[in-house]
Amino acid sequence: MTKLTNMGTLGLAAIATFASAPALAAGTTAGASITNTATVDFQVGGVSQNQQSASDTFVVDRKINLLVEEVGTVTTNVVPGRTNAITTFQLTNQSNEGLDFLLAATQITGGTAAHGGTDNFDVTNIRIYRDNTTTGTVGSWDAGDALVTYVDELPADAITRLFVLADIPTGLANGSVAGVQLRATAREGGVLGTQGAAVSQTAGANTAAKDTVFADGIGVNDGNRDASHSDDDDYTVQTATLTVTKTSRVISDPFNLTSNPKLIPGATVEYCIAVANTGSADATSVAISDSVPTQLTFTGSSILLNGTVTSGTCNADGAAGGSYAAPVVSGTIATVAAGATRTLVFRATVN
Structure with missing residues (x-):
């Protein structure tokens, strides 16, 4: 960091001019350098002297934040024996940097499901697909969507839709419920097509380099500020008895x-x-x-x-x-x- 210089004993107030940038939800991109320059004009004996200036530069640190949300507010109604039953989620990268996100689809064991009712059965063949926004039906699962275990290179402020698919066992009673959860965890580095490494927070005092701060909230199966977020949905059997x-x-x-x-x-x-x-x-x-x-x-x-x-x-x-x-x-x-x-x-x- 550069300090103000050439100020002598003038005792003049420095005037700082800051460059403006568009305001995004994720904020200024991590790793960006922000520089501002203060200038001082003065006279001696009524004669203008050379302008004095000083600049300060710092590196914007990285905020890791993400949001996993169920799409829709109702259960997915299914019949026994159905295959490819769909629950829908979306992942928002609220970090100020593009990241990869490791995905995990899990089931709850007992307890109250997302939309009420007690979880009392498990689905099978659970898997995750990412919506393909260039082919097929955008926002709905179709054959053009990719089977994934992680989201690759999601830019800051970007949103992607994810589908958790599962098969429903036969022989279930009407009203049976299965709760499912989707968790995403931030990953860094890597190249296109390769999952990045785990992210760590920067310990101790702020450094001159790009530090990392976890800013995510608590989801249904993750903790506060742990670079993960999660949400839940459920399947409810509607069948003839x-x-x-x-x-x-x-x-x-x-x-x-x-x-x-x-x-x-x-x-x-x-x-x-x-x-x-x-x-x-x-x-x-x-x-x-x-x-x-x-x-x-x-x-x-x-x-x-x-x-x-x-x-x-x-x-x-x-x-x-x-x-x-x-x-x-x-x-x-x-x-x-x-x-x-x-x-x-x-x-x-x-x-």
């Missing part, structure tokens, strides 16, 4: 007809298979099959599909359909909506 109930009732017999009929040979029996969906997603292509006992004879053209239930009793309001291939009655209901119950009804006679 089906409960099947099978009932029968006697419709008529050869002697009592429909007046208090009994289950004697020749009696007509009506079966109802009721499928109730107590989940939060529609069940589709619901295929039902039932084998008719050998003591019964199927009644042709008696299958009704997609009927309803009232107070636990099946209504005869379905549409004709289904098929019979001895001894199996079968039919497919296109959709059993969440909260709904739909039926397959058929009749047979007692041998």
Whole structure:
């Protein structure tokens, strides 16, 4: 650092002139030299003398700061068995220097997930992709995005979008939750295509060189001022939960007809298979099959599909359909909506 010189005993006030620079969130670039010059004009015996000046130069130190944020404020709804389920994050380099950032996607074990609910399962095949802003769909995951373990050469003030992808196990109950977290850690040096080394803070007093200060805050799984930041998201299972109930009732017999009929040979029996969906997603292509006992004879053209239930009793309001291939009655209901119950009804006679 250069001190003011040639001031003598004049006792004059120095006037400093500072160069202005555009204000960025990250601030002036680390390693930049800032120089300012003070000038002194004076007279002796009314005659102007040579102007005196002095300059000061210092090097801007490096502030390491970053922010990892979940994109969106809702859970990612998934169905059991889904592959490539996506949670989306963005990384902002708030440092005053371009850096690499090591990435780590992890899962929580129990506890409350980001959007409520208790974490109770783990996803599989968890991995990270970086958005490709020159090909494909910007801001959404697609085949053009790169599978990464670190972000390479992210400039100061730059933002990049990151996608954590995972596969959802089969057999999960409706409402199951899996919490995921993404952490980024600053790295320095290296060349394009190579991950930089770990960053350390400068210990002790300020030096004339480019010192380093950690300025990051606390994330969900990192500490204060540790050159890392993290955030979380979660997956919530929304699926159909089906409960099947099978009932029968006697419709008529050869002697009592429909007046208090009994289950004697020749009696007509009506079966109802009721499928109730107590989940939060529609069940589709619901295929039902039932084998008719050998003591019964199927009644042709008696299958009704997609009927309803009232107070636990099946209504005869379905549409004709289904098929019979001895001894199996079968039919497919296109959709059993969440909260709904739909039926397959058929009749047979007692041998």
